[in-house]
Amino acid sequence: MSGFDKVVTSYEEAMAGLQDGMTVIAGGFGLCGIPEGLIAQIKRMGTRQLTVVSNNCGVDGFGLGVLLEDKQIKKMVSSYVGENALFEKQLLNGELEVELTPQGTLAEKMRAGGAGIPAFFTATGYGTPVGDGKEVREFNGRPYILEEAITGDFAIVKAWKADRYGNCVYRHTAQNFNPMAATAGKITVVEVEEIVEPGELDPSQIHTPGIYVNRVIRGTFEKRIERLHVREEA
Amino acid sequence: MSGFDKVVTSYEEAMAGLQDGMTVIAGGFGLCGIPEGLIAQIKRMGTRQLTVVSNNCGVDGFGLGVLLEDKQIKKMVSSYVGENALFEKQLLNGELEVELTPQGTLAEKMRAGGAGIPAFFTATGYGTPVGDGKEVREFNGRPYILEEAITGDFAIVKAWKADRYGNCVYRHTAQNFNPMAATAGKITVVEVEEIVEPGELDPSQIHTPGIYVNRVIRGTFEKRIERLHVREEA
């Protein structure tokens, strides 16, 4: 089954083919479940004019935020941004464009992109600035807006474990946008904490079937916590 | 957490509220992963004029096929039917109506119904009788047709295990349409092989979160095999 062995051993191989102007879909929610090493590789490569589709854009110096330092990002498609000063600055400068998309619509657009659904209707955003210029249609007396799918040249995904065939499982809420991102890239690269042999993951319990995955690389993760909130022991 | 205990102990309770003329979405593929006891209960109740949304309609004397015996089904929405003589007879008689829907479109219609997506575009069926009368639109130069969501008054689902909160897991390919059906019923009833306590299922490995489920009942299953195909031992 060598044709199905998706494992690569260098970040160069993992992100080979990424070019200026491409669209990259990234999994993660805040700093949780982000492909840290793949982001670092994009920074090393210096690829520019990227459109990045991700719920957030990291923080100053961590996560996708590092791609702002050398102005590698042209446009963000996100639901919530600006946790970082640099982001704010580039946005106000006009160096960075942002397309704000409701969180659920963003997730669904990625899923639709991966699933061959070019567009779908949703009530989310109707009557708001998000609905401006979009087709409105009533179903059962309620107005909905038409939203189009998103696909990317690359998808960068963080999983907990993957087997050599690219079957992935995610850990806790580090799942978030990763499974949808994985389906929506022309080339999907998954960075994982652990690579296992085929058969070690229960077939009925795989979050992302390997068919969506082109490359798997083992990474090491800092897993920085964005908002540590601890309660006193009872 | 008594408000979240979905377990009922009788089939009467499980299907309480089902009335003539309602729409029932049923999980299962052929005879695999079907809620046998819930179907039997519908037969006992004698509810009529039902619209049943299910990939198939069972066989003579088993699965949804038993609901044909007393002409309880008015209309089937399915991708493949007629494995049973009675079905064929009622169809030719005009006693039974069939809306043939491509298998993937059927699955997506159920998912959309549960997910608050009233309609979506798909290439499936464009230029075929399935596309007749449906809106056609091009995206990126390819024509797609608009398909609408399906929801049901009831969804009847077969799972392997569920906990008291209604969190479900499916076994092997008995998963099939069950997770989507579970999301698309106003009242979703799940018949399971085993009821477990909350916490026994891994939270990250639940196929159907309990929020979709109204009632859980433990059943016993014949699990009839539709097409036994065995190979010789090597």
Next chain:
Amino acid sequence: MALTREQIAQRVAREFKDGDYVNLGIGIPTLAANYVPDGISVMLQSENGLLGMGPYPTEAQVDADMINAGKETVTAITGSSIFSSAESFAMIRGGHVDITVLGAFEVDQHGNIASWMIPGKLVKGMGGAMDLVAGAKNIIVTMTHADKYGNSKLLPECTLPLTGVNCITRIITDLAVLEIRDGAFYLAEHAPGVSIEEIKKKTAGKLIVPEHVPEMLF
């Protein structure tokens, strides 16, 4: 006297019914989880993909892979489920979450809500708020009745860009509980020691005041 944040949260919690699935926004809504009445259980949905959110973790329980929609470290209760963002919003958009409680800048008598964008200020985004107000069965807004200059936040028409249209069912402020009924704010309860006159004065939208307005009990 105007209610404290804790009192608003306490009043919000009385909206919960046993068995409700509830999504709580950041701020006062989150506090409501501390005041769920005895004999009532609710399950908290966090839109980043967690149903059955528990309390904040102890030092020992902290796990970077377990956060809530506010990106805070959190725990999960026994019997929780964890899933993708698409599944999470399928749940929300599909109307499976019983109650959403969230803050707002403004609401209006048509049930519109503005909560995410102030023109001229940096816009950080709507996050999941537009999906939540479009999806949940019962949308409750918590906020102060008026801004710090005394200007009403309950308006005839929202002036800020909207988060959702014709969607909110109830507003719980520091002064009152109001329902949206037939294009007006219906005064359902007043806070202890707050006069109907004060509520009238601070409600710019159309207000219906029934003959008897019960006082909130604490």
Next chain:
Amino acid sequence: MALTREQIAQRVAREFKDGDYVNLGIGIPTLAANYVPDGISVMLQSENGLLGMGPYPTEAQVDADMINAGKETVTAITGSSIFSSAESFAMIRGGHVDITVLGAFEVDQHGNIASWMIPGKLVKGMGGAMDLVAGAKNIIVTMTHADKYGNSKLLPECTLPLTGVNCITRIITDLAVLEIRDGAFYLAEHAPGVSIEEIKKKTAGKLIVPEHVPEMLF
């Protein structure tokens, strides 16, 4: 000599590249799994929700919960994954399956296929065929070149209701391998002992015959 079913299946299997995800329809396409060339691995997708379909089970392995899209008992290979029908068709519709092989009643020179409905006969349904032909990157049709009365099944225009439009890439019949090119059937190979004349005679649609037509090797 016209190819046998096994020979057609054998020829189909040569279309597979190492690492291909393949969906095989009922009948001859399924047989192709037995002829995957040495050094090549493919992973079989079964649209009821199984990626990595294995051989039929032994008596001891039979499990009613493990079936294929033809509702037959089946096994799963090491490293398989099992999922819902929605996920399965997301995979198919989204173009992630490399090759689909299926039978047909008719095809035409525009790449249209008719495979599910004969007016006047009982229609059982399209199952997953319409999704498969709308989704996979490479759609190969296997069938006899002509019906039992000698009528061509490779037509200028399909006469039966369609399964999909402008979607098939290749036809492998008992007489030939043909590609759809610019609104015509391009003759890519002929079966051993089958003359170009016979293929011409049995191809009703526009046929392009290049100067040299290789013979299939067995």
